[in-house]
Amino acid sequence: MNNVINKFLVAAAILVAISCKEEKSPYEKAVASKPNILYILADDLGYGDLGCYGQDVIKTPNIDKLASEGLLFRQHYAGATVCAPSRNSLITGQHMGHTTIKSMEKPIKKEDITVAEVLKTAGYSTGVIGKWGLGAVGTTGYANDQGFDYSFGYYDQIRAHNYYPDYLWENGEKYPLKNKVIYVTDSTNYAVGIGNAAVEKVEYSNDVFTEKALDFLDKKGNDPFFLYLAYTIPHANNESFLINEHGMEVPDLGIYANEDWPEAKKAGAAMISRLDSYIGVLMDKLKEKGLEKETLVIFTSDNGPHQEGGWNLDFFDSNGSLQGMKRDLYEGGIRIPFIARWPEIITPGKTDNVATFWDFMPTACDLAGVEVPRSSDGISYLPTLVGDFDRQPKHDFLYWEFDTSISRRAARKGDYKLVTITKKNPDTTSVELFNISNDISEEYNLAEENPKMVEELMNVIDQF
Incomplete structure (x- = not known):
């Protein structure tokens, strides 16, 4: 009787294993x-x-x-x-x-x-x-x-x-x-x-x-x-x-x-x-x-x-x-x-x-x-x-650009996003860095305190 039970349990285990193996993810x-x-x-x-x-x-x-x-x-x-x-x-x-x-x-x-x-x-x-x-x-x-x-x-x-x-x-x-x-x-x-x-x-x-x-x-x-x-x-x-x-x-x-x-x-x-x-x-x-x-x-x-x-x-x-x-x-x-x-x-x-x-x-x-x-x-x-x-x-990274009389560029990497705005006559460029995860309203420019991230995102922008 024990033999029969053991065989049954083994067969059931195999069926479960096959079933699990065949189960697809969403x-x-x-x-x-x-x-x-x-x-x-x-x-x-x-x-x-x-x-x-x-x-x-x-x-x-x-x-x-x-x-x-x-x-x-x-x-x-x-x-x-x-x-x-x-x-x-x-x-x-x-x-x-x-x-x-x-x-x-x-x-x-x-x-x-x-x-x-x-x-x-x-x-x-x-x-x-x-x-x-x-x-x-x-x-x-x-x-x-x-x-x-x-x-x-x-x-x-x-x-x-x-x-x-x-x-x-x-x-x-x-x-x-x-x-x-x-x-x-x-x-x-x-x-x-x-x-x-x-x-x-x-x-x-x-x-x-x-x-x-x-x-x-x-x-x-x-x-x-x-x-x-x-x-x-x-x-x-x-x-x-x-x-x-x-x-x-x-x-x-x-x-x-x-x-x-x-x-x-x-x-x-x-x-x-x-x-x-x-x-x-x-x-x-x-x-x-x-x-x-x-x-x-x-x-x-x-x-x-x-x-x-x-x-x-x-x-x-x-x-x-x-x-x-x-x-x-x-x-x-x-x-x-x-x-x-x-x-x-x-x-x-x-x-x-x-x-x-x-x-x-x-x-x-x-x-x-x-x-x-x-x-x-x-x-x-x-x-x-x-x-x-x-x-x-x-x-x-993510990248956007939009040009009219003003050239706008933006790149995002992880939680950081860089926005540059270039105006003409005279030529001026503003550089703003934001941490989107804790500053969704983009109120705090972190460009001066995080120059490494500015450089990294400028490299993204410069590709295009």
């Missing part, structure tokens, strides 16, 4: 699992504009719910501090030292490898809806020539400043909207948009983006999809397109109509809450279609908050406790809200893992089970998404 389960990817990008939404990031006036219940069901990143960085280079970083997986578009808008190169092209090799159907801004029809940056099966929205940045255009673009063809110009006072402006004109406002572009996104989800076939949904909310109108006393354009003021605030502040808050309502509709559609558990949803912003069109970032603390805003390389210009939800795969919570826009390319490659292009500067954050933190590699 990361191993997620790699090459080919989930759908819905990547939602806001435009100029600040780190402090959402309830889940500390906003206590503007209401964002749907995005807050997304955060409660997913992973909220507290140290996620945009590719740049303005839209075109930041979006290019996201799409190509390159930081500002290598990417084609560094400041002003121009098309990405034909030879640039995009995340859409890579995902297509893994059998994904791909779409971009909203603001593309990386090349118009007939250029090397045209979205349908850069890996997207479907494109809808604004191809260029200038028209994207107008929330009531007379047309958008769908797969390279003009898609007319019902908005009508009643009179035009400046024919030059009219050539690029509405100009200083009275307009019959019927179709709000971001409402149309949501309708097209719902259509895209309704038409989903058997292949996994990658939908890049790039809203233009809460970007302000460019001055050339002002059709009222401020540049925050929204169909109605919603729950803020009776607030005792300046009109532009009410409109800006309404824009953010309207964006939030889109998220609720999209999540309902995923659930209705039975796609919830097989879809990774990411929500983020292209850079920090603006201060244009009557909006003031201090009014609602749009940058939270961060210094700076759009066009700065302080944290307020580049640290952005970032939420990832994937039911039963991502454990809800928060993370201080440092991640960036150029990390999306390798993360998508991980998910699709394809090789990361050699052109990418990124590191997959998939281990962080699934809670496999021991497997998560870290960046040696």
Whole structure:
């Protein structure tokens, strides 16, 4: 009898050992699992504009719910501090030292490898809806020539400043909207948009983006999809397109109509809450279609908050406790809200893992089970998404640049971040070193007391 028991115990032990050996880690389960990817990008939404990031006036219940069901990143960085280079970083997986578009808008190169092209090799159907801004029809940056099966929205940045255009673009063809110009006072402006004109406002572009996104989800076939949904909310109108006393354009003021605030502040808050309502509709559609558990949803912003069109970032603390805003390389210009939800795969919570826009390319490659292009500067954050933190590699450094009449450079290594600002006439350069871990607001310049770290980070900047 003892012999039988011993044999049974040995057999059981072998089975347990085999079972343990075959048990995969969360990361191993997620790699090459080919989930759908819905990547939602806001435009100029600040780190402090959402309830889940500390906003206590503007209401964002749907995005807050997304955060409660997913992973909220507290140290996620945009590719740049303005839209075109930041979006290019996201799409190509390159930081500002290598990417084609560094400041002003121009098309990405034909030879640039995009995340859409890579995902297509893994059998994904791909779409971009909203603001593309990386090349118009007939250029090397045209979205349908850069890996997207479907494109809808604004191809260029200038028209994207107008929330009531007379047309958008769908797969390279003009898609007319019902908005009508009643009179035009400046024919030059009219050539690029509405100009200083009275307009019959019927179709709000971001409402149309949501309708097209719902259509895209309704038409989903058997292949996994990658939908890049790039809203233009809460970007302000460019001055050339002002059709009222401020540049925050929204169909109605919603729950803020009776607030005792300046009109532009009410409109800006309404824009953010309207964006939030889109998220609720999209999540309902995923659930209705039975796609919830097989879809990774990411929500983020292209850079920090603006201060244009009557909006003031201090009014609602749009940058939270961060210094700076759009066009700065302080944290307020580049640290952005970032939420990832994937039911039963991502454990809800928060993370201080440092991640960036150029990390999306390798993360998508991980998910699709394809090789990361050699052109990418990124590191997959998939281990962080699934809670496999021991497997998560870290960046040696992060790098940003932005040039106008002033040259701005920034590099981060570990907890330290260097910001240099060079002005002309006369040439002057300021050098600031911050310890981000205990000085998130970048108030204390440590450059003089830590010259070794300044030199180390200057060496990073000098590479590019």
